[in-house]
Amino acid sequence: MFRPIVIVTCLIYLVQAHPDERLSTKQFMAKYGYPIEDHSVTTQDGYILTAQRIPHSPNGQKPTRVVLLVHGMGGKGANYLILGPPDALAFYMSDRGYDVWLFNARGTELSRKHKTLNPNRDRKKFWNFSWNEIALFDLPATIDYIVRKTGADKLFYVGHSQGTTSCLIMLSEVPEINDRISAAALLAPAVFLNLTKSPILTAASKLAGLAQVTSKSPLNLWMAVYFSKPKRLLGMFNWYELPMPNSPMLNNILLSLCRPPMDDLCLDIVYLIGGPTSGLVDKSIVPMALKFGISGIASKQIFHYGQVILSGEFKKYDYGSKGNLKMYNSTKPPLYQLHNVRAPMALFYSVEDPFGNNLMMEKLKTFLPNVALDNQMSLPNWNHLDFVLARNLRQEVHEPLYELFKKYTDELKMLKNRLMLIWAVIQLEAVGVVRLHVDENLSVTQIIKKHNYPVEEHTITTADSYVLKTFRIPHGQQGKPESRNVVLLVHGLASSSDDWILLGPDSLAYHLVDSGFDVWLFNARGTRHSRKHLKLDPEANATDFWNFSWEEIGLYDLPANIDYILNHTGAAKLFYVGHSQGGTANLVMLSQLPKMNEKIMAASLLAPAVYFVNEKSVALLKVVAVLFSPRVRKISFYEFPPKSSSHLTDISNQLCSFPGLITICYNTIYFGAQLENHPIDQKLIPLIVQHAPSTLSTKQIHHYTQIMQSGEFKRFDYGTRRNLKTYGFSKPPVFDLSRITTPMLIFYGNGDFLASPLSVQKMTNELTNQHEVVEVPFDGFDHVDFLWARNAKELIYEKTLEMFQKYVN
Numbered sequence: 001m002f003r004p005i006v007i008v009t010c011l012i013y014l015v016q017a018h019p020d021e022r023l024s025t026k027q028f029m030a031k032y033g034y035p036i037e038d039h040s041v042t043t044q045d046g047y048i049l050t051a052q053r054i055p056h057s058p059n060g061q062k063p064t065r066v067v068l069l070v071h072g073m074g075g076k077g078a079n080y081l082i083l084g085p086p087d088a089l090a091f092y093m094s095d096r097g098y099d100v101w102l103f104n105a106r107g108t109e110l111s112r113k114h115k116t117l118n119p120n121r122d123r124k125k126f127w128n129f130s131w132n133e134i135a136l137f138d139l140p141a142t143i144d145y146i147v148r149k150t151g152a153d154k155l156f157y158v159g160h161s162q163g164t165t166s167c168l169i170m171l172s173e174v175p176e177i178n179d180r181i182s183a184a185a186l187l188a189p190a191v192f193l194n195l196t197k198s199p200i201l202t203a204a205s206k207l208a209g210l211a212q213v214t215s216k217s218p219l220n221l222w223m224a225v226y227f228s229k230p231k232r233l234l235g236m237f238n239w240y241e242l243p244m245p246n247s248p249m250l251n252n253i254l255l256s257l258c259r260p261p262m263d264d265l266c267l268d269i270v271y272l273i274g275g276p277t278s279g280l281v282d283k284s285i286v287p288m289a290l291k292f293g294i295s296g297i298a299s300k301q302i303f304h305y306g307q308v309i310l311s312g313e314f315k316k317y318d319y320g321s322k323g324n325l326k327m328y329n330s331t332k333p334p335l336y337q338l339h340n341v342r343a344p345m346a347l348f349y350s351v352e353d354p355f356g357n358n359l360m361m362e363k364l365k366t367f368l369p370n371v372a373l374d375n376q377m378s379l380p381n382w383n384h385l386d387f388v389l390a391r392n393l394r395q396e397v398h399e400p401l402y403e404l405f406k407k408y409t410d411e412l413k414m415l416k417n418r419l420m421l422i423w424a425v426i427q428l429e430a431v432g433v434v435r436l437h438v439d440e441n442l443s444v445t446q447i448i449k450k451h452n453y454p455v456e457e458h459t460i461t462t463a464d465s466y467v468l469k470t471f472r473i474p475h476g477q478q479g480k481p482e483s484r485n486v487v488l489l490v491h492g493l494a495s496s497s498d499d500w501i502l503l504g505p506d507s508l509a510y511h512l513v514d515s516g517f518d519v520w521l522f523n524a525r526g527t528r529h530s531r532k533h534l535k536l537d538p539e540a541n542a543t544d545f546w547n548f549s550w551e552e553i554g555l556y557d558l559p560a561n562i563d564y565i566l567n568h569t570g571a572a573k574l575f576y577v578g579h580s581q582g583g584t585a586n587l588v589m590l591s592q593l594p595k596m597n598e599k600i601m602a603a604s605l606l607a608p609a610v611y612f613v614n615e616k617s618v619a620l621l622k623v624v625a626v627l628f629s630p631r632v633r634k635i636s637f638y639e640f641p642p643k644s645s646s647h648l649t650d651i652s653n654q655l656c657s658f659p660g661l662i663t664i665c666y667n668t669i670y671f672g673a674q675l676e677n678h679p680i681d682q683k684l685i686p687l688i689v690q691h692a693p694s695t696l697s698t699k700q701i702h703h704y705t706q707i708m709q710s711g712e713f714k715r716f717d718y719g720t721r722r723n724l725k726t727y728g729f730s731k732p733p734v735f736d737l738s739r740i741t742t743p744m745l746i747f748y749g750n751g752d753f754l755a756s757p758l759s760v761q762k763m764t765n766e767l768t769n770q771h772e773v774v775e776v777p778f779d780g781f782d783h784v785d786f787l788w789a790r791n792a793k794e795l796i797y798e799k800t801l802e803m804f805q806k807y808v809n
Contacts, residue, residue, distance in 0.1 A: 021287035025052075025078060032085045033058035034094065041145045043106070043137040048113035051142050052077050052102040054094045063099040065182075065409055066152045068143065070103040072161030072190075072388075073131070073301055076110065077102030078292035079160070079388050082285060087394045089158065096402060098156075101146055103163075105134045107241070108295040119241070127240035130304035130317055131162050135169035143180055156405050157184040157343075160387055161355065162301070164189040168314075171341040181343035183372060183408045185401045187387040188349060188356040192363045193305060194312035241296055280382065280390035289389060314338070338367035346373035346404050348397055350382035369540035373404050444471065444498045444521075444529075451505065452477045453513065460564045462525070462556040467532035470561055471497050471521040473513045484518040485601075485808055486571045488561065492580030493550070493609070493700060494640075494693035496528050497521035499579070499787050506793045508577065508800075515801055517575070520565050524553045524585075526639070527694040538639065546638035549703035549716055550581050554588030562599055575804050576603040576742075579786055580755065581700070583608025583746075587713075587763075590740040597741045602807045604745045604800040606786040607755035610763040612708040640698050713737070713763070737766040744771040745803045747796055749781030774799060 020028050029036040037053040056063055069080045069090060080102060085091035094100045104110045106129060112119045117126040146155060159167045164186035171178050300317070307318050316333040318324065324331050345368055349361045358376060365371055377396060387397065448455040448471075456472040475484065489500045489509060500509040500521055513519045523529040525548060531538050536545040565574060578586045583605035589596050699716070706717050715732040717723065723730055744767070748760040757775070764773055776785075776795050786796060 020084065021291055025081070025292070028081070029054070032091075034085070034091065038110075039145065039149070041142050042115070043141040045133070045137050046115040046117070047106040047111065047138065048115065049106060049138060049142065050104050050110035051145065052104070052110070054090055054100040054102075056099070057091075057094045057097075061097065063094075063097050065097060065405070066099045066101065066146060066150050066155040067093050067405070068101045068103055068146060068155055068157050069093075070139070070157065070159040070163030070167065071105070071108075071295075072159075072163055072188075073305075074295065074297050075160070075162075075293060075388070076108045076295040077104045080158075082288050082292045082388065083391075083393065084288070087391075087398075089393070089398055092394060092398045093402070099150055099152075101142075101155075103139070103142055104295075105138050105166075107298050111138075112296070123240045127298040128300065129298050130300045131166050132169060132304065132317055134162075135166035136173060139166055139170045140174055140177060143177060147180060154180050154182040156182050156408075158187065158401065159184065160187040161190045161384065163187075165191060168338060168341060169336055171343055172336045172338050173340075175340045175342070178340075178342040183344040183346065183405055185346040185348065185373075185404070187397065188353055188384050189347060189361070189364060190305070190355050191308075191314050192312070192360045193309045193355060240299055280379070280386050280392060282391050285389065293388070338364075339369055341368055342370060344370050344372035344408065346375065346401065347371060348375045348377065348387065348401070350377040350384075350386075352381050353384045355384045365543070369537075371543070373400070374543065375400060444496075444501065447501055448473060451501075451510065453510065458520075458564070458568070460560050461534065462560040464552070464556050465534040465536075466525040466530065466557065467534065468525060468557060468561065469523050469529040470564075471523075471529075473509060473519040473521070475518070476514050484516055485804070486518045486520065486565060486569050486574040487512055487804070488520045488522055488565060488574055488576050490522045490558070490576065490578040490582030490585065491524070491527075491694075492578075492582055492607075493704075494696050495579070495581075495787075496694040497523050498528075498694075503788055503790075503792065506790070508792070508797050511793060511797050512801065515805075517804075518569060518571075520561070520574075522558075522561055522582075524550075524557050524581075526697050531695070542638045546697040547699065548697050549699045550585050551588055551703065551716055553581075554585035555592060558585055558589045559593060559596060562596065566599060573599055573601040575807075576600050577606070577800065578603065578608070579606040580609045580783065582606075583755075584610060587737060587740065588735060590742055591735045591737055594739050594741075600742045602743045602745070602803060604747070604803065606747050606796065607749065607752055607783050608746065608760065608763065609704065609755050610707070610713050611711070611759040612704075612754065613756055613758040613762060638698055639695055640701070713766075737763070738768045740767060740769050742769060743807070744769060745800060746771055746773045747776055747786065747799075748773070749776045749778070749783070749785060751780035751785075752783045754783045772803075 020031070023031065026036060034054055035056065037055060039051045039053055041049045041051050043049065069077065071077055071079045080090040081088050086095055090100050090102060107119070107127065114122075114126060119126045143155065146152070157167060167184055167186065168189075168191065171181070171184075304317050308314060311318075313335055315335045316328065318333045319327055321331045324333055328334055347361055347365070349356050349358065351358045361374075361376075365374070379392070379396065382390070382396075387393070390396070442450065445455050445457070453473050454475065456474060458470045458472060460468045460470055462468065489497070489512075491497060491499050501507045504510075509519050509521060526538070526546065533541075533545060535541075538545045562574065566572070576586060586603060586605065587608070587610065590600070703716050707713060710717075712734055714734040715727065717732045718726060720730045723732055727733055746760060746764060748755055748757055750757060760773065764771060778785075778789075778791070778795055781789070781795070786792060789795070
């Protein structure tokens, strides 16, 4: 009866579905010219693991970075070879200069050894582990071995499914290992599984006839039946190792069955486990997936996930009250402390993944302090196993992953060179080669005090909980007169309060205070002086903290400052000076909050950035629109310059002190303008570079690019759906400048391609208030000349003071 079946099976097997399916791992690697090594790693609790290494690519180039690839549950290190070269992640990273290590957890095909236990004879003891032990013993032992073997200070980490679970446990329970991880990419993180939507588990719960615990978790009670009493289940079946096709016989049977015409059925079974049919897996790789994709696991690994599903908590294994008391000294198992995870994390996930969907990721992100990349897959029906098997993994996962790692690789290189460069500059300064500005190493308050002016620091909290720092120069060098008019100076994009005092005695702040004004220096949210929030941290909660543009500065920061200043000084109104974005935010505030017009006596707007008509500004912003689009920000950063590039600031500060490089630094500030065309003192460049640029949100830049693209001065465009939710309209509302009543003096320069003459004219055409438009009488006057030109006092500041005095009188 069985003889024909065996014959047919053998005949089917003779039909080869994939040319590499009969090759061993070493034969497979040798065929494509990649070396592979086996390394034995012994854990602290006696398990003997095999880590596989691809030390270099076929070109023989010595790698400069190390990456560890960690498989999911039921998988093995060879998962990252399935797609073959050049698309499988192991080959992709090797080709790009990485020393690639393939992890094999205890119990998998290559890691079924122990110093004293046998996996078959001592089943109960050998298989008494979950992914908790993999995280606490296997991964640290492997990482320590790799670091010693390669001499690397750090390595990169990629984990899929259970490989992400173990990574987070390791970094939370053994925090010192964070210092050995440059960055980690988590593919389909399996953590808060109570929010899963697995079709196979949903069906099982319905068959069991059990009520659903929550609408989002139809599998919970079904899991309770099978996983709440694991000892009973294990004792009944003597089932400590989950049967997997590790044996050659089982593997050959599956290989013979999973080929035409049965390959579709095999894929359907895979999709039943991993999620909806995505159509992203080539049927031809099924034999390779069976060969390199499946390995054994301990039943306890599944039970532990079942407990997470049931409890909704990411915690240690639950042995019951008595067992927990013995194990943890508590009746309940402790939670994993994810806030200990300091290494940068990249999250790759899909809405359709039943084991790692967007709901789970939103919850996970609230616990992780350092999410460097939040990458939701854009392709429909992307499922749990597509992170290993999809034909387009290279474009969708590997390339953004590589770019992220490259960012941290470059940072590491720069950090290593940083001290050497600074040391060299110090030595050159000692022998007179480097020329430093006398105020270069002073803070803003130190500079003000050096010029014999008093200075105060005031803390102001906005309605949306940002904590801002505003500086005050209450009076001049000769003491405080009885009463003073108040003026608020507001900086531009990527600037801070520092800009108003860098010109020395001729700075606008000093000129106004010497003329009898009480001068307040504003710092917007996110700038170097205003990086605090009542609840959010700019690094740990970067996505939320940096979710603002100049619109929020106009609606929250400016009103909070103005109200505070008027209350503190007792003045009824104040004067306003804004440069660039300081003009933008002013127009937003006065148009959206018309009552604020009553609190401003008059405003002087220097090169207000509202419209962008000049061809050069349009060309620049088109490039910026790509660099700071939401898609790129998701891959890279929310803060600019990124926190990780702070060392670049140190280096630029030092380099711009060299006489031969000052011209280059100057031209960088002026977007390539010629030095002789601008009225700036070269000696000021080192001081400017020391204090600028300040940090900002990339959303501020993106909002400007939207204005350029649409030609309309309007609120931030979130797309049709979110616009409807935010504004009640499919398109964002336009700022109505006709609501502004504050008198204004508006300056522009004929060499300014950002706030160009035509751009300013377009803006003033919409104003109905009393306003005067003034072209700075200097040919080629540029956007930043308003701050640092040596003749700014005569060209601009005197005119501003004259206008203010008119309203004072």
